[in-house]
Amino acid sequence: MQTRATAQASAEQWLQCTRCKKILFRPDFERALRVCPHCGYHHRLRARERILLTVDPNSFEETDAELRSSDPLGFPEYADKLRKGAAAAGEREAIITGLAQLNGIHIVIGAMDFGFMGGSMGSVVGEKVARAFERGVELCRPMILFCASGGARMQEGLISLMQMAKTTAAVGRFHRAGLPYLVVFTDPTMAGVLASFASLADVILAEPGALVGFAGQRVAAQASVGKPPANFQTAEFQYEHGMIDLIVPRRNIRPTLSYLLEMFQASYTGDKTP
Numbered sequence: 001m002q003t004r005a006t007a008q009a010s011a012e013q014w015l016q017c018t019r020c021k022k023i024l025f026r027p028d029f030e031r032a033l034r035v036c037p038h039c040g041y042h043h044r045l046r047a048r049e050r051i052l053l054t055v056d057p058n059s060f061e062e063t064d065a066e067l068r069s070s071d072p073l074g075f076p077e078y079a080d081k082l083r084k085g086a087a088a089a090g091e092r093e094a095i096i097t098g099l100a101q102l103n104g105i106h107i108v109i110g111a112m113d114f115g116f117m118g119g120s121m122g123s124v125v126g127e128k129v130a131r132a133f134e135r136g137v138e139l140c141r142p143m144i145l146f147c148a149s150g151g152a153r154m155q156e157g158l159i160s161l162m163q164m165a166k167t168t169a170a171v172g173r174f175h176r177a178g179l180p181y182l183v184v185f186t187d188p189t190m191a192g193v194l195a196s197f198a199s200l201a202d203v204i205l206a207e208p209g210a211l212v213g214f215a216g217q218r219v220a221a222q223a224s225v226g227k228p229p230a231n232f233q234t235a236e237f238q239y240e241h242g243m244i245d246l247i248v249p250r251r252n253i254r255p256t257l258s259y260l261l262e263m264f265q266a267s268y269t270g271d272k273t274p
Contacts, residue, residue, distance in 0.1 A: 047113035055100035075155040089115035093097040097132040108136040111146040119149035125161025133170040142180040146159035151191025180264035219248035
C-alpha cells in the first residue's frame with residue numbers, strides 16, 4: 001500500500017507548464033534547463049542557477065554580498081517585503097554579482113532574480129551593478145549581465161530612479177575603457193532596468209518569448225492610439241525592430257556567450273588580476 005509520503009514524493013515528480021498546461025516529468029524538465037519540450041516556453045530561473053549554468057565549474061566568486069537594502073523613506077511595510085523577498089528568492093538582494101571564468105576567459109558577471117521583489121532596482125541593486133562595472137575596468141575584464149526585472153523599486157522613490165543615472169554612467173566608463181559588455185534579456189526585462197544599463201550593451205541577446213518593454217502591457221495599451229501587434233513587447237518583437245541582436249535558446253546561451261567573448265578578446269588587453 002502506498003504511503004502518504006510516497007504519494008507526495010511521486011506527485012512532486014510532475015508539474016504543469018505555465019504556458020501550454022501540459023504535464024511535465026520534473027527530472028526531464030530540469031535536464032532541459034526548465035524549457036517545456038512541447039511549447040518551448042522558457043520557465044524562469046533563479047539568479048544563482050543562471051550563473052552556475054553559464055560559468056566554468058567552481059570559478060564563481062561572489063562580490064558585494066554584504067550589501068543590504070535599508071528603508072530610507074520609511075515606506076510602509078517595506079522592511080517586511082524585503083524579508084519576504086529574501087525568503088522567496090533565497091538571496092539577500094535582487095541581483096548577484098561576482099567574478100568567474102567562461103571557457104577560461106576571466107569575466108565579471110551579474111544575474112538578476114525576479115523572485116526578489118520582481119527583480120526591482122533599488123539603491124543596492126544599482127550600487128552592485130555600478131561596482132561590477134568598476135571592478136571590470138579595474139581588472140580589465142568583460143561584463144556579462146542577465147536581466148530579469150519589473151523596473152525601479154517604488155518603495156525607494158527618487159533614490160531608486162537615481163540608480164538609472166548611476167548605472168548608465170558606470171557603463172559609460174566601462175565603454176571608454178574599451179571593454180566588451182554582453183547582456184541577456186530574460187523574462188521579464190522591463191521599465192527602469194531596460195531604460196538604463198540593460199540596453200547599453202555591445203551585444204544584446206534574449207531568451208525566446210521573454211517580455212521586453214518599458215511600460216506594462218495594460219499601460220501601453222491604454223496609451224496607444226492603435227492596436228498593438230500580438231507579439232508586442234516580446235523578445236521577438238524587439239528583435240524584428242532592431243533592439244535585440246539575437247534570440248538564443250537557453251541551451252545555447254553559454255556557447256554563444258563564449259563565442260562572443262573569444263571574438264572580442266583581441267579588442268582588450270586581458271585580465272589584470274595579480
